[in-house]
Amino acid sequence: MKSWLVAISVAAGRLGGFWGVGAYLGAALFVSAAALLEKRLAPEGAVDATLTGAVFGWTIPLLAYAAVARVSRYGRLDDGTADLVRHGGDRRAIVASFVLMTAARVSVVGALLAALGVLVSSVGEASAIRSDALTSAWIGALGGAAYVAWFSLGSLWGKAGRGRLLSLVLDWVLGATSTAVAVPWPRAHLQCLLGGELVAGLPAWQSSVLLGLFAGLYYLASLLRVAR
């Protein structure tokens, strides 16, 4: 229990401070700027373009990547626990807390970014915009958590956690398709939830369930990957 509590406070410290303010503010500015640009270029398709491009295509994956790297101290996730493990902390509990804390942060920020993207790029009725923003927000929250789980698993492979970079590349390359190959990757499901192509012919609600299941699977695999 002490390992959990200490690890949560350590993760909060790593994701807060100047790094946190800089990362979250930078992401919000980028999304706002992209949304305004899209709105000026093509107002009728601005919401879709902002969400599929700036928000879910770039900002949320990269923010999740940066957050996992930060909480891992830019190395392997299990090496990032050394400060606590050496004094008797349970490595598995610490990794679990780190991933949960990071997922919670990125989920909240992902939801806010998605809503911000909709609010800035939309034109039309307020009620429709509000509904769009809420729908996008929960997709952003789910996407943020899924990306954190996936990158955390990647961070437990390779020297200095280089598997994290591989997991980002895999998501970008294989997740960009809509065939059966795309099923395990967050990007494909998120694009589907935003109104893009169905992943392997699965309806959108199944994509959201699969995305949640895969996030859970990656989380469990991360815990099994480390010794206590």
Place this chain on the structure above:
Amino acid sequence: MKRIVLTELGGREIIRADLELDAGVHTVLAVTPEGGGELIEITSGLRAPRRGAVLVDGKNPYTRPEVRRKIGSLLAVETVSEVQTVEAWVARALLLKQSTSTARTVLDAIGLGPLGKRTPGALSPSEERGVALAIALATEAGVILLFEPLATPAGRARVVASIEEAAKHGAAVVCVTASARDASDLGGSCFPLRFGRLGGDTSIRALGIPTESVVEMIVRTDDPRRLCAALSLDPAFSHLRSELTAAPGEVVVRGDDTDRVALSVLRGARQSGAKVLALWQRGPGRNRVEVGGRT
């Protein structure tokens, strides 16, 4: 009773280590630099060995948090983050160790109490190691693994006394050092570590390594011949060498005291008229200590 058993241990730098240790002070003399730091990391359960096994009281510290809780360690490089003060750092470690001691008493025990209110980021690497040493020594009746414990801001005599005290209370203390003098001061049994291979219990005398301190400095000059001539009769130097082809313009000097050697170099340069372009100290030079022992 604490017991450490290393069986056919292998790692990135450790080629083979077999050891059985009980309570008491034990010193691993790293005659060559390979494997000393890694030995501490693996034995304390921070890293898994590539081959072989580590058992502390019959359990693997890498997979058992309750075993690690009873192990105190001082690594080659200490880093800490996400704490506001040194006291908070120590308190966090004590919380995980489930120790009843307070941060203040742990720091005061080796004279580092004044560091308590400082931020860890403001500490020098040596001070960081000092704080880590204080935490390691606070490990009650367990296993204490220390890399160069006498190279910290806590006084030598105080650290040696604390180590002896811990051993008296039933701890198995393993110190890794590259200095024969430190090994001699720490006492206890001595195991040489050469090129990643850990040898059996032996005496420092049998290893033929001098225990007096050796300071080696490199002088870069515009006229090494003239400088060597001026330094050759100075008793501050136990060794003087200039390799005109391998390192032209450099003179290697050795003595027993950094300040004395540096001042004597400058005096010799003034007398000879040679310009000193740079002057720096090389580390203890573990390989050189060995060579010095043979000669």
